[in-house]
Amino acid sequence: MNPAPGAPSAGTVPFGEAFSVFARIGLLSFGGPAGQIALMHRYLVEERKWLDEARFLHALNYCMLLPGPEAMQLATYAGWLLHGVRGGLMAGLLFVLPGAVVLVALTTAYMLVGQVAIVQGLLFGLKAAVLAVVLEALIKVSRRALKGPSMVAIAVAAFVAIAFLGIAFPAIILGAALIGAVLHLLRSPAVRGTGAGHPAADVVSEAPLPSWARPSLARFLTTTSIWLALWFGPLLLLHAALGQEHVLAVEASFFSRMAAVTFGGAYAVLAYVAQQAVEVHQWLRPDEMLTGLGLAETTPGPLILVLVFVGYLGAARFSALDPLLGGLAGALVTLWFTFVPCFLWIFAGAPYVETVRNVRWLAAALAAVTAAVVGVIANLAVWFALHVLFGDVHAYSIGPFDLPAPDLASFDVAAAVIAIAAGIALLRFHANLIAVLVLAALAGAAMLLVRS
Template sequence: MPETSPVAPGAHPTLSEAFSVFARIGLLSFGGPAGQIALMHRYLVEEHKWLDEGRFLHALNYCMLLPGPEAMQLATYAGWLLHGVRGGLMAGLLFVLPGAVVLVALTMAYMLVGEVAIVQGLLFGLKAAVLAVVLEALIKVSRRALKGPSAVAIAVAAFVAIAFLGIAFPAIILGAALIGAVLHLFRSPGFRRRDATPVSADAVADTPLPSWARPSLSRLVSIVSVWLVLWFGPLLLLHAALGERHVLAVEASFFSKMAAVTFGGAYAVLAYVAQQAVEVHGWLRPDEMLTGLGLAETTPGPLILVLVFVGYLGAARFSALDPLLGGLAGALVTLWFTFVPCFLWIFAGAPYVETVRNVRWLAAALAAVTAAVVGVIANLAVWFALHVLFGEVNAYAVGPFDLPAPDLASFDAAAAVIALAAGIALLRFHANLIAVLMLSALAGAAMLLVGI
């Protein structure tokens, strides 16, 4: 190993070993951000020990602050820590491409036959089993991240704020960071001595970073220049070659803007995307947006891949190309302008993020962000559980609170049985994750066939 790795001695993977694990993560990354973060934690921290807990949470904190899909960016960050830019590219692409390929294939099937319920049914069991994966991760991350009463209070406050008060995600994260820094500066004994420990530099200060993970102005300028060209070069070419009103040029501009403003993940921006794509551009119908969301939720990869469905339909219907070729071009444009910026944020910012682990007040601020992230993951887990276990979930306003109210008559007993069985297998018997997911998928398919 030519350079010191930011992982424990003897735990550093070869590029091919990392490829194998990140490919597995990409193929199994169901369940939205909560499930995907859980999966990465299980493989990278627990099983292979390529990253320690503090570094994983530190990277997650940064990715939660960025626009775009936090789980995809976390995978990119982890790959970058292990093998530099080539590792980050490999991990990020492996996280996105399997789901993108599946979603494009399903979108093509939807265009041809107009019905994808059978596909969603086949993935029913897998989706239910992810509930257990999310719960397992939430328990483990909570135990490691919530070390004191103030951290628990921040996590609970973050959960209430995002789940019931509708407070914007960036405001929650920035508020938590401010609270953590203030508590540290005022030397609060409950927070400073205990809560800052998980992300402080103490446990890793003796682990030197490789050259690619150290800040360098020349490298920063080079990285920013290259990725800005990769981002805006094709954008300008599309506008110049096709004209500003061509659907592919419009999609390139639209999804570039989405890449820069999607703070808080896909859920925070889906309403805006749906309104623009349906009402302004007319690329698809309102019910088709829901179909795309359902497909994205039942395929691997980040939920933001629903944009591929939108881009495919828009270009298939409004470009001069054959619908198949036009749709593929629209999907490619969507993928490029949605995810190229994600690599820019990680490769440019990660070296500087790594250095702040040695700054105690920043470590305390990020410890508070870690606590808030636990609350956010809990919210995602609850949201996911409600929509898996119930066919209809309403919302009721009680004062300033918006409370979810599932329709008890729409309870899905089959999904509950699969989720419970998967939970027992993982939490009680520590069964192999892939085996549990495969058996759950088979159970879901069997239930579909017999009409359960």
């Protein structure tokens, strides 16, 4: 029997049934976070009614506030609500592992035959089509997040701050949250002098919580200790065994830092990693970052699995191991240090988040954070577009602003044609994502052969 909406409890949803549903979600979760969130909403809220709308959206807002991939963390949160820690582990791993296995196989194929002309053509078309995918995600998230002029203003300010001023994303997120909370307080009856202003007026009644979802200091300390040990224990071992300069130790530190500071979901992570992996560590080229994103789009699971591609190439090229063995080690390091912190954020923080999910000023702060994320996605779209459509991109400064300066002579007409066609297919005709990516890859191969 299904639980009452908004009140999942132990034993109500059979674990085997939950396993089956989350396995289906993991295998069908194509199309990036927007599509994955929609898929989870369909299965968990609309069809199964295991979660109600309010609890699902509150969980989503919390996951958007966390560093790391919001879709994977939302799956973990939903599994945790249904079956505690084992449910969260089950849901999170089923969301990640199928796509991770496929992407490791695709990355290995890229390492072995990536320089073959036909493969280069396929990847060329794939990268161009990814532009349309990012644009579609931007439109979908904008429609959901930008409710009113104030949210639009926050999104625009976030875009300018991260794209042209180089302001750190955590500062942008904190600023957006404060603005959202202040705007709510200014609009409240107490501030306007039209209400009593009692604190209880800003909280609505709570739905019943399962036992594991109630805050417990002892459980919080135990959970935090276990997951910090699982996170930092292997990190210290890698540094001690291989040395701080070894690429696997550097990757472990890099992806640990990424897991802790990249707020705003998968697209914020990609913007940070693209800059660091390409420009600082030089593990791969800008066009290869787009290749990895294209491969990640063709696999199920979180879009953040593109990091597996990054870690694989970095270790394959800069470790003393055989390239394939080094690449596999890099992929494993990337997976561990990217996703172990995600379980920590959910299992330690979710019980406290559940107790305040109906505090309206906090909901307003989270809504402003979601609006700021729209600006981050817009920045990512611009970054990808410049590197796909132009062969040469420079940057120059005007006062506090850092502005991109593409070489107009390096404009790639073929990439633009494929990107526009993919955009029309996805946005106008709502075509199947995988079909669009496959056709774009074939078109890229054909265009490269014609050029040759």
